[in-house]
Amino acid sequence: MTLHMNKQFKQILLNEVNRIDTAGSTKRVEVVIDSFTKEISPKALIKNKKYLIFNSNDYLGLRFNKDVINAEHKAADKFGAGPGAVRFISGTLKIYKELESAIAKFHGREDAMVFSSAFATNVAVMSCLLKGQSKDALLSNEVCVISDTLNHRSIIDGIRAASIDKEQKFIYKHLDFDDLRRVLQENQSKFKRAVVVTDGIFSMIGEFADIKKLKAVCLEFDKSYEQGVFLVVDDSHGVGSYGATGRGCEEKSNGQADALVGTFGKAFGSDGGYVVGDKVFIDYLRESAATYIYSNSVSPSVAGAALQSVRIVSSTKGRKLLQKLQENMQYLKKQMLKADLQFAAESDHPIQPLLVGDTMKAKQLKNLLFKQGIIVTNITYPVVPKGKDEIRIQISASHTKKDIDQLVKASNKSAKQLGIIK
Numbered sequence: 001m002t003l004h005m006n007k008q009f010k011q012i013l014l015n016e017v018n019r020i021d022t023a024g025s026t027k028r029v030e031v032v033i034d035s036f037t038k039e040i041s042p043k044a045l046i047k048n049k050k051y052l053i054f055n056s057n058d059y060l061g062l063r064f065n066k067d068v069i070n071a072e073h074k075a076a077d078k079f080g081a082g083p084g085a086v087r088f089i090s091g092t093l094k095i096y097k098e099l100e101s102a103i104a105k106f107h108g109r110e111d112a113m114v115f116s117s118a119f120a121t122n123v124a125v126m127s128c129l130l131k132g133q134s135k136d137a138l139l140s141n142e143v144c145v146i147s148d149t150l151n152h153r154s155i156i157d158g159i160r161a162a163s164i165d166k167e168q169k170f171i172y173k174h175l176d177f178d179d180l181r182r183v184l185q186e187n188q189s190k191f192k193r194a195v196v197v198t199d200g201i202f203s204m205i206g207e208f209a210d211i212k213k214l215k216a217v218c219l220e221f222d223k224s225y226e227q228g229v230f231l232v233v234d235d236s237h238g239v240g241s242y243g244a245t246g247r248g249c250e251e252k253s254n255g256q257a258d259a260l261v262g263t264f265g266k267a268f269g270s271d272g273g274y275v276v277g278d279k280v281f282i283d284y285l286r287e288s289a290a291t292y293i294y295s296n297s298v299s300p301s302v303a304g305a306a307l308q309s310v311r312i313v314s315s316t317k318g319r320k321l322l323q324k325l326q327e328n329m330q331y332l333k334k335q336m337l338k339a340d341l342q343f344a345a346e347s348d349h350p351i352q353p354l355l356v357g358d359t360m361k362a363k364q365l366k367n368l369l370f371k372q373g374i375i376v377t378n379i380t381y382p383v384v385p386k387g388k389d390e391i392r393i394q395i396s397a398s399h400t401k402k403d404i405d406q407l408v409k410a411s412n413k414s415a416k417q418l419g420i421i422k
């Protein structure tokens with residue numbers, strides 16, 4: 001209980017919460033999952049009812065993998081429940097170094113750095129690329145940043161955290177590399193360095209950024225900027241789940257970023273974020289990144305689980321999981337189309353957006369599916385353009401055909417009921 005809160009300030013907070021509720025964008029009414037069943041494809045248990053989860057980022061089903069959970073327990077036994085301190089005090093445990101080596105190797109890079117989350121990673125990477133700790137270290141007034149319109153919030157906050165002038169910040173049209181070219185062209189005589197930043201997989205409809213093409217545009221202008229054009233890609237949704245061996249958008253397009261950000265909290269089934277790149281860049285970050293220097297890393301158990309997941313994804317077992325994921329996706333697409341349902345966009349990522357086209361109906365469809373024991377997410381205007389309101393389905397290798405059949409059947413029935421399809 002709050003012993004004292006200024007009445008006026010309390011009212012201000014109440015007004016803000018009410019404003020959000022009235023706008024219909026309440027987030028704090030969350031679905032509480034009591035536990036999971038022990039089936040091959042685990043179901044959520046909510047008030048003793050089973051629910052199929054079709055909105056999890058656990059694309060390979062690794063969060064319930066026995067070896068991953070065992071590795072988690074082992075790391076906790078060996079290193080304790082928490083890191084005890086930040087990295088440069090006494091919080092650098094061997095398990096973090098092993099995880100960093102493994103993920104650097106996985107992405108074919110010199111070095112890696114683990115953070116508590118990908119959010120914290122992006123804040124560090126973007127703010128440190130744009131502004132150094134010491135006043136003139138990075139010659140901050142000589143840099144411009146060019147960001148995709150639909151980049152993740154953590155990238156935006158990272159740019160904000162650098163507190164550079166607004167004249168140094170640019171946005172290019174979503175996935176429009178000609179527009180990026182225009183911005184790079186217009187600024188080549190004004191700045192000595194450009195930082196280009198994009199999501200790899202865009203999580204709203206599963207689109208992917210072609211890193212090879214993007215890097216080619218950066219290289220076109222690399223010589224026009226005295227300190228070059230530096231490409232940052234946050235492929236949090238792509239790593240582990242996308243590309244022939246799970247190396248994400250880079251693998252899919254056969255391209256490479258200068259700094260690649262990822263998360264262990266999605267396809268790797270654990271938690272925590274990371275960045276991989278050249279050693280000098282990682283060395284610089286270890287000296288400069290506030291979310292690394294002044295904040296704990298993930299728990300050792302979480303790092304142990306992540307390390308085991310990276311090992312699995314790197315093995316033939318991982319290949320099999322990726323293959324199963326692909327099969328499930330193809331099966332979902334085929335069955336949905338057969339059931340007269342349409343997708344909002346063509347995606348070959350496990351994020352599959354089912355087109356509804358109406359904000360209210362998307363919400364109603366989500367609620368109807370929930371009543372039938374299926375959890376999905378509705379993504380509506382203004383997050384997606386008007387008329388592109390959708391139900392975002394996320395497929396996992398751990399889903400069974402029966403699960404998918406149940407989703408398709410319920411979607412067809414409910415979409416008919418709402419007049420979305422005939």
Ligand SMILES: Cc1ncc(COP(=O)(O)O)c(C=O)c1O
Pocket residue numbers: 116117118119120152154199203234235236237263264265272273
């Ligand atoms: C593109 C992107 N970057 C970063 C994040 C944050 O990941 P984490 O949960 O590891 O902070 C997300 C998660 O929603 C994401 O989609």
